[in-house]
Amino acid sequence: MRKRRLLVVGSGGQPFREYALAAMSRRVEIVLAIDSEISWQQPYVGEYHRVDPHDPVALEELVRRVAPDGLLTYDELLVEPVAQVAAVAGVPYTDVEAVRRCKDKSALRALLAEAGVSPVRFAVAFTEQEAVRAAEEIGYPVVLKPRALGGSIGVVQAADEKQLLASFAVAADANSDGTVSAHAGVLIEEYLDGPEYSVDCVTWEGTTVPLIVAEKELGFPPYFEEIGHIVPAAPHPDLAAAVEMVVRAHAVVGLDRLASHSEFKLTSRGPRIVEINVRLGGDLIPYLGQLSSGIDVPGAAADVAVGQQPDLSQDRSLVASIGMIYPEYDIRLESVALRGDAADHVGLERFTTFLPAGTDVRLPPQGFLSRVGFAIVTDETREGCRRRLEAVRAAVVIEGAPLAAR
Numbered sequence: 001m002r003k004r005r006l007l008v009v010g011s012g013g014q015p016f017r018e019y020a021l022a023a024m025s026r027r028v029e030i031v032l033a034i035d036s037e038i039s040w041q042q043p044y045v046g047e048y049h050r051v052d053p054h055d056p057v058a059l060e061e062l063v064r065r066v067a068p069d070g071l072l073t074y075d076e077l078l079v080e081p082v083a084q085v086a087a088v089a090g091v092p093y094t095d096v097e098a099v100r101r102c103k104d105k106s107a108l109r110a111l112l113a114e115a116g117v118s119p120v121r122f123a124v125a126f127t128e129q130e131a132v133r134a135a136e137e138i139g140y141p142v143v144l145k146p147r148a149l150g151g152s153i154g155v156v157q158a159a160d161e162k163q164l165l166a167s168f169a170v171a172a173d174a175n176s177d178g179t180v181s182a183h184a185g186v187l188i189e190e191y192l193d194g195p196e197y198s199v200d201c202v203t204w205e206g207t208t209v210p211l212i213v214a215e216k217e218l219g220f221p222p223y224f225e226e227i228g229h230i231v232p233a234a235p236h237p238d239l240a241a242a243v244e245m246v247v248r249a250h251a252v253v254g255l256d257r258l259a260s261h262s263e264f265k266l267t268s269r270g271p272r273i274v275e276i277n278v279r280l281g282g283d284l285i286p287y288l289g290q291l292s293s294g295i296d297v298p299g300a301a302a303d304v305a306v307g308q309q310p311d312l313s314q315d316r317s318l319v320a321s322i323g324m325i326y327p328e329y330d331i332r333l334e335s336v337a338l339r340g341d342a343a344d345h346v347g348l349e350r351f352t353t354f355l356p357a358g359t360d361v362r363l364p365p366q367g368f369l370s371r372v373g374f375a376i377v378t379d380e381t382r383e384g385c386r387r388r389l390e391a392v393r394a395a396v397v398i399e400g401a402p403l404a405a406r
C-alpha cells in the first residue's frame with residue numbers, strides 16, 4: 001500500500017533528531033521543508049523543499065502545492081506557525097487554538113486552574129515593579145520564565161525580592177539563538193517543589209495514551225538545565241495520579257491528533273503540570289522510550305498526523321538513560337572525547353559530540369543548553385544504568401581555554 005505523505009516542517013539537528021526522522025520514515029513518506037540545503041536528512045526523505053518556515057505566506061503556498069495527508073513539526077519555535085498554516089490551508093491538524101493555549105504558558109495556567117486541574121498561582125509581569133508585586137501575592141520562592149520559549153532558556157528561581165530583581169532581565173531578555181518569546185511579558189509562578197518527570201503521550205481520536213514516563217535530572221540552580229533523563233521513572237505512589245492528571249489536561253485544552261511531551265512535578269501539595277509541549281519530546285527522550293520499551297513515539301506521531309491508527313506496541317523492558325555533558329566553566333572548546341575505547345563501555349548506546357572546535361560555551365545565565373555532548377546507556381536495572389552513565393561521564397575529557405567573564 002502507498003505510504004501516506006507527511007509534510008515535516010523543520011528537521012532540527014542531526015544529533016538530537018535523526019532517530020525521529022528515521023522512525024517516522026518507516027511509517028510514512030516524508031516531504032521535508034527546511035530553510036537550508038538537505039544533507040543528513042536525505043536517506044529519510046522522499047521529497048524536499050527549501051522554504052523559510054517562519055514566512056507564513058511561503059509556508060502556506062508550499063502546503064497547498066504539496067497537498068500532504070498531514071503536517072508535523074517537532075521544532076518548538078515552529079509549533080504555532082505550523083498549526084496556523086494547517087488551519088488556513090485546511091490540512092487536518094491539532095486545533096490551532098489548543099496549540100496556542102499550550103504555547104502561551106500563562107494561558108495554559110489560567111485554563112487548567114479554571115478546570116480545577118493542576119492549580120498553580122501565577123501572574124504575567126511586564127516590569128520589575130509588576131514582578132515584585134506579583135511575587136508578593138504569590139509568595140516566595142517564585143520561578144520567572146519567558147511566556148513562550150523552550151529549553152529552560154531564561155527560566156530562573158528567585159527566593160526573595162533581591163534575587164527576583166537580579167534575575168528579572170534573564171527571563172525578560174531570554175532568546176533562543178536570537179528568537180525571542182512569541183508572547184511578551186515574564187511569567188511569575190509559585191515554586192513547585194519535588195521531583196520532576198515528563199510523560200510522552202499520543203492522542204488519537206480524542207483518546208490520550210501515556211507512553212513514556214521519564215525522570216528528569218536538573219542542574220545549575222537557580223536555573224533549570226536538564227542534565228539527564230532516565231526511562232522508566234522509579235515507582236512512586238503519586239505517579240499514576242499525576243499521569244492521569246496530564247491526560248485530563250489534554251482533554252481540557254482540546255488537544256487531539258498529536259504526540260505531546262508534558263512535564264510535571266510531584267509536589268508536597270500534589271502533582272502539578274509544569275508545561276505541555278505540543279510536539280515530540282526533546283533531549284532524545286522518545287528514543288530512550290524506544291530503547292527501554294520498544295514503543296515508537298515518533299512513528300506514532302507520524303501515524304496520527306496523517307490520520308492512521310498509531311502502532312503503540314511494546315516488546316522489551318530495559319532502563320535507558322541520557323546524560324548531557326557540560327564543561328565545568330565557560331570555555332572556548334577545543335575537543336570533547338571519551339578516554340579509551342567506547343566499546344569498553346558496556347551498554348553505551350551512543351556517545352555524541354556536536355560542537356566544532358572554537359565554539360564558545362557559556363554556562364547559565366550567560367548561556368543556556370550549554371551541552372557539549374551526550375551519552376546514552378541502557379541496562380537491565382536502574383542502578384546499573386546509573387553506574388554505567390557515571391562511568392562514561394567520568395571518562396569524558398573536555399579540552400579548551402577558559403573564557404573571561406562577560
Ligand SMILES: Nc1ncnc2c1ncn2[C@@H]1O[C@H](COP(=O)(O)OP(=O)(O)O)[C@@H](O)[C@H]1O
Nearest residue numbers: 143149150151152153155189190191192224275
Ligand atoms: N513553577 C515552577 N516551579 C519549579 N520549577 C519550575 C517551575 N516552572 C518551571 N520550572 C523548572 O524550569 C524548567 C523549565 O521550565 P518550563 O516551563 O518547562 O520551560 P521551557 O519551555 O523552557 O522548558 C522546568 O522543567 C522545571 O524544572
Ligand SMILES: [Mg+2]
Nearest residue numbers: 151152263275
Ligand atoms: Mg519545559
